Amino acid sequence: MELGINGKTALVLSAGGGIGRAVAVALAREGVQLCLADINRDALDDTVRQVQKVGGIALPYEFDLASSDQVSEAISEILSKVGAVDILFNNTGGPPPGPAHGHTREVWEKAFGAMVLPVIGITDRLLPKMREKGWGRVITSTSSGVVAPIPNLGLSNTTRVSLVGWSKTLAKDVARDGVTVNILVPGRIGTARTRFLDNAKADRERRDISAVEEESAASIPVGRYGRPEEYADVAAFLASERASYITGSTLRVDGGLIPAL
Template sequence: MKLGIDGKKALVLGASKGLGAAIAVALANEGVQVVGAARSTAAIEALNAQVDTAAGGKIWAQRLDLGDKASVASLLEQVLKYGGVDILINNSGGPAPGEARSTPLDAWQSGFDAMVASVIDMSQQLLPRMVERKWGRIITLTSSGVDTPIARLAVSNGLRQALVGWSKTLASEVAADGVTVNVIVQGRIHTGRVDQLDEAAAKRTGSSVEDVRKASMATIPAGRYGRPEELADVVAFLASEKASYITGAKIRVDGGMIKSV
């Protein structure tokens, strides 16, 4: 299927590994000119080995630390200097595990700065160029915790909810301008972050990582963890011309794990 986005420009946050890397590759393979942003630029540049050169897309690396306001401002300056982007993929790392009753306030503040404030700032500054062109896509990755809060992930559960409310509100404001705004609710996609959480659970319970993983997979109707490429394909479709009537939505990519309707 031709998605109609070849030649478009995209900015993918957190592109050095995991879901961000898979999304950057998926978009580049659709002919998109992708700026991948993360702390490790070498890892982003290496992603071009996975891009089909015949498709015409390419990935460029820019350094970004979402928790550093100066770093965010520097990236925005560079991107805006070259005309902004058509597609923005908001993807931030997750905070450390912790219980709601004992997580210190500074952990909430640092999490808010990196996961919420920086994402909203980036989106607001890149949005005017999309509105001017009457075409744009803003896609924000969250977690299954926004639908079913995950034990011991208090900061993630709380702050990602803020992004869902912001995204839905923004979607209604810019729909008539040809800009769609959507949220991805991911389940257990096999990335380094999931491995870290499984390892933490194993240490906490005295179980093996393999036993923790098997127990986790048993809660997923699909019977396995998702692959980053599976989620990336959904994101590429939402970024496409063919998804122009999908906005203000929460799209689950979870293998049926989330029990609520």
């Protein structure tokens, strides 16, 4: 299927590995020119090399999403170089595991400052050009916890679900300008973050990591963790011309894991 995005420009956040890297490569295969952001320069450079292997072009930008000054400076530089970003893939790291109670105000502010405010701020910076051109895609990657809260991930469940409300509201605001705004919900995708959470659960329950992974895979109807590339293919479709009538939606890529309707 021709996705109709050859020659478009995308910004992929947290592109240094896992889901972000896979999305960058998937978009590059469709002829999208890429701006890639991550806090880890070595990881970012690795993604640039992966993009180049499939014939893509990528400009790396190293900055910390939790630093408003770094974010503002980087977005200004990106806009000065590429003029406008057509596709924004919002993707952040996750906060540490733990309950939804007992945290200090500073811990909550740090979580929102790293995972919510930069997503909103970057989107606000890029939207005017999208609306002016009459075409744009804003895709925000969250977690299955926004549909069915995940035990011991209180900070993640709380921060990420706020992005769902924001995305749904924004979608209506810009729909007539040719800009779609959607949420992608991953299930158990085989990334370093998933491995970290499995390890944390194994340590907490004093179990072997392999037993935790086997139990987790068995709870997924398809019987395995998803591959980052499978998630990235859905992101590429949402970014495409073919998905122009999908907006304000929350789309699951979870192998049937989430039990809620």
